[in-house]
Amino acid sequence: MEQIVSELKPAVFERRLCRRDALKTIGAAAVALLGGSILPNRLSADPVQPNIIFILADDHRWDALSCTGHPFIRTPHLDRIANEGVLFENAFVTTSLCSPSRASFLTGQYAHKHGVVTNHTPWDNRNKTFLELLKTAGYETAFIGKWHMPGKGLPKLRGVDHFISFTKEGGQGVYYDCPLVIDGLESERKGKYITEDLTDFAIEFIEKKRNSPFCLYLSHKAVHFGFRPPKHLKHIYDKVDLKLPPESDTWNTVTRNHWFVGAMAPMNFLYRGYCATVVSIDEQVGRILAKLDDMNIINNTVIIYAGDNGHFWGEHGLYDKRLAYEESIRIPLLIRYPGLNTDPGRSASQMVLNIDLAPTILDLAGVKVPAQMQGQSLKPILQSSQVDGRKSWLYEHFPVFPIPIPGIAAVRTNHYKYIEYQNNVRAKELFDLESDPKEKNNIFDTMEGKNRSRDLKKELERLKKETGYQFYTRGRSLAVESNAFNK
Amino acid sequence: MKKQSRLRRIIFPIVLVTAVYFVSISLYDFSRHIENQALHLTISHASAAFIFIAVWLGALFGNTIAFFRGASFGERVLVCLVPPLVRSAYILSSFIGIYSAGEFFFLFLHHIIIGIPMFALLCMGFSEIWCRIIARRKTGDRSIKVFALSNTMLLLFSCAAVTFMLWNLGHTYYYLYMDLYSKLFL
Numbered sequence A: 001m002e003q004i005v006s007e008l009k010p011a012v013f014e015r016r017l018c019r020r021d022a023l024k025t026i027g028a029a030a031v032a033l034l035g036g037s038i039l040p041n042r043l044s045a046d047p048v049q050p051n052i053i054f055i056l057a058d059d060h061r062w063d064a065l066s067c068t069g070h071p072f073i074r075t076p077h078l079d080r081i082a083n084e085g086v087l088f089e090n091a092f093v094t095t096s097l098c099s100p101s102r103a104s105f106l107t108g109q110y111a112h113k114h115g116v117v118t119n120h121t122p123w124d125n126r127n128k129t130f131l132e133l134l135k136t137a138g139y140e141t142a143f144i145g146k147w148h149m150p151g152k153g154l155p156k157l158r159g160v161d162h163f164i165s166f167t168k169e170g171g172q173g174v175y176y177d178c179p180l181v182i183d184g185l186e187s188e189r190k191g192k193y194i195t196e197d198l199t200d201f202a203i204e205f206i207e208k209k210r211n212s213p214f215c216l217y218l219s220h221k222a223v224h225f226g227f228r229p230p231k232h233l234k235h236i237y238d239k240v241d242l243k244l245p246p247e248s249d250t251w252n253t254v255t256r257n258h259w260f261v262g263a264m265a266p267m268n269f270l271y272r273g274y275c276a277t278v279v280s281i282d283e284q285v286g287r288i289l290a291k292l293d294d295m296n297i298i299n300n301t302v303i304i305y306a307g308d309n310g311h312f313w314g315e316h317g318l319y320d321k322r323l324a325y326e327e328s329i330r331i332p333l334l335i336r337y338p339g340l341n342t343d344p345g346r347s348a349s350q351m352v353l354n355i356d357l358a359p360t361i362l363d364l365a366g367v368k369v370p371a372q373m374q375g376q377s378l379k380p381i382l383q384s385s386q387v388d389g390r391k392s393w394l395y396e397h398f399p400v401f402p403i404p405i406p407g408i409a410a411v412r413t414n415h416y417k418y419i420e421y422q423n424n425v426r427a428k429e430l431f432d433l434e435s436d437p438k439e440k441n442n443i444f445d446t447m448e449g450k451n452r453s454r455d456l457k458k459e460l461e462r463l464k465k466e467t468g469y470q471f472y473t474r475g476r477s478l479a480v481e482s483n484a485f486n487k
Numbered sequence B: 001m002k003k004q005s006r007l008r009r010i011i012f013p014i015v016l017v018t019a020v021y022f023v024s025i026s027l028y029d030f031s032r033h034i035e036n037q038a039l040h041l042t043i044s045h046a047s048a049a050f051i052f053i054a055v056w057l058g059a060l061f062g063n064t065i066a067f068f069r070g071a072s073f074g075e076r077v078l079v080c081l082v083p084p085l086v087r088s089a090y091i092l093s094s095f096i097g098i099y100s101a102g103e104f105f106f107l108f109l110h111h112i113i114i115g116i117p118m119f120a121l122l123c124m125g126f127s128e129i130w131c132r133i134i135a136r137r138k139t140g141d142r143s144i145k146v147f148a149l150s151n152t153m154l155l156l157f158s159c160a161a162v163t164f165m166l167w168n169l170g171h172t173y174y175y176l177y178m179d180l181y182s183k184l185f186l
Helices: A003-013 A017-043 A078-083 A100-106 A130-138 A195-209 A269-293 A354-364 A380-382 A448-468 B006-031 B038-056 B058-068 B072-095 B103-107 B113-139 B148-183
Strands: A053-059 A086-088 A140-145 A162-165 A180-182 A185-187 A214-219 A301-307 A333-336 A345-350 A390-398 A408-413 A416-421 A431-432
Touching: A017 B038, A053 A100, A053 A354, A078 A269, A078 B103, A086 A380, A086 B103, A100 A354, A130 A140, A130 A214, A162 A195, A180 A416, A185 A354, A195 A214, A195 A269, A214 B103, A269 A301, A269 A390, A269 B072, A301 A354, A354 A380, A390 A448, A408 A448, A416 A448, A431 A448, B006 B038, B006 B058, B006 B072, B038 B058, B038 B072, B058 B072, B058 B113, B072 B103, B072 B113, B072 B148, B103 B113, B103 B148
Parallel strands: A053 A214, A053 A301, A086 A345, A140 A162, A140 A214
Antiparallel strands: A086 A333, A162 A180, A180 A185, A301 A333, A390 A408, A408 A416, A416 A431
């Protein structure tokens, strides 16, 4: 527009305006103004097929970011995605566990539908991923990072052009020297730090010359247990007041059966490592953003950042995840796509789920969302803050041997959360999330609770029916106990 | 050593170690409900220290008491094994209603369940050494061997078992265990 205006200037100021000239000038200005309102979108984003980058962190809980109010973790690059995009402040996972949640991101389905119900149940390669559908639509695709769905090695994923992952330690990987399987070939990675190593591959993929749009699925091992930051960040939070919740203490991690989930060190030590490891993810996200800036493709690229589940750091006296409390099920979800989002920096309060990712990506790419996907596209929420979100959703967890946490079915609404446990191993729970956001008072046995729980139980059963819910005791290979919650 | 009553040489050390464990774990669980932070932290730190002593070092104390109260070697093994077995049973009770009977029994091989009794035997092995040294000095009885066959075998066996389970911070054993689980149950 500036260029058009400057071209007009001499004509405007060098001679006296006649009526025709004035009309021409106004017409040109109108075209320039109209163009100005249209051009940014056209220049910044192909409305049909933008590039897509999905970055998935492990165990990164929703409030471990500076933009979500963490007292000391600084995440400027992730904050940038939020500030230039949309921060979903009520994003959740339908199962708070690595493998089921990851499969849900890929397939847009609940765990009971895609079949990866625990960390030990294998991926069924008949499952359709959004990567496969994007490939069919002309995208070049790459899956880089943690796969962590058991089976005999890594699957031959349909629709994935480059598949770089790891199988060490049951697919969990390790922070240092983690061997990778690069398009089927094993590679030692001596001296490499996993988050940086995976980002190197991601940048290499982004830089590749191509004529088609690309989709990068970058799935980190960080910030999962082990909590090992790179050497230069190892001590950044050594002297920080951790501000852990009041019911937390140093020994939470080594008491109350938490050894079964792998905690063998004091809470404070683990949490410092966790926070520093979050910073390392942020640094690597920064490298990707810088590369996109350098290549001048950042505005034609949808950037999505999420965590695969939350994490307890002493809330309710708990450590790890799996349970249906907020700290476990809430995740960070940030989406930057200036081509679509006209009010950057917005926080969206609608309840959104990990199963919404696949339909969202397909929708943004202009690909038809298949009927078997159970999530909803977030495109309308990205476009407008006035869109209604879902009213309720189903949370499910299946027992994961050898962890002493029963199967869970729960329904969460904006106001309440109702939780049932397998075989009533634990008492039913009902929380008023508006008056008790920390879920400290189980009101199930109160008068209000009795009234509310009837409706919520009905809603839970409706959601189970709608989603084709089944309860699995040992993965899909064994008998289904559909009445496990009704005993 | 003069053989004291069954109550004093066997029951007392078992009850002492087990009671310290259960009292301290109850105190610890209670502590997080205390709103006063200073009191919460004091109780949680103190109770956690006693949990640690009862779980990891209980056999050192139990065996020493039993030894000097005249318990036989077999009785001392019992004194050292009962508290961790009670603890394991308590931990296992939190699995009831979640897994099948087969999986429940397979849990017995989990290093948290089987590892703590093994560690107790290791502690007993070490405790035997100093108990025997002290006994030799106190009584002047040169027939008391510091490294008798029984306690040496116990020490070697428990040391090997604990090393195997803790190798690579326990990851190696865990993944072997889970591979076996997958083969048997999935």
